[in-house]
Amino acid sequence: MGKQMKNVAAAVNGFSQAQIAELEAKGSMKLSMEGGDVELLRDDVEITAENVPGLSVASDGPVTVALDITLNEALLQEGLARELVSRIQTLRKESGFAVTDRIDLHIQRNGDAAFEQAVSAHAAHILAETLSITSVDQLLVTDLPNSGSVVHNVDLDERSACLLSLSRSAN
Helix, strand or coil: CHHHHHHHHHHHHCCCHHHHHHHHHHCEEEEEECCEEEEEEHHHCCCCCCCCCCEEEEEECCEEEEEECCCCHHHHHHHHHHHHHHHHHHHHHHCCCCCCCCEEEEEECCCCHHHHHHHHHCHHHHHHHCCECCCHHHCEECCCCCCCCEEEEEECCCCCEEEEEEEECCC
16 A cells, blocks of 8 residues: 555545445455555454443344443432342342232331332332232322331432331232
8 A cells, every 4th residue: 555555545534334234244345546546455454342321232243232321310210120020029029928929018217209209100110019909099108008008118229218108919
């Protein structure tokens, strides 16, 4: 390439995705430069992928997949609800409940708007996964009922904790 190296480098830096794919697939490519044609070989260049913030990218041959891994409020709420279900399932097991036992479940409001919104938005899922017979509008309560239920203090993450009561349902 000799004295055309700067021009070739500029051309390569301006390649489109299609041109990069062509060079990778064919192993060489002819570039028309001012001083004449130059044959560019795959081994003459280094092709790298740049990390894009918020995306996880994986390539295998000609296929590249990018996933948006940015956590938005809806995903954070769903994660909190799933973690709550996991903790309730552990409490069911520790309480000696059978897998098929229905339960009464109440979660006390804790003043954390994000937590309370997550519980409200995913109440049906929480109730279904834990086999609770509690109605959706009675899951999140200001005060836990005094019905002989055991009260548990549950830490969900470094910023969220709640009190909840669960008992085997009479139904």
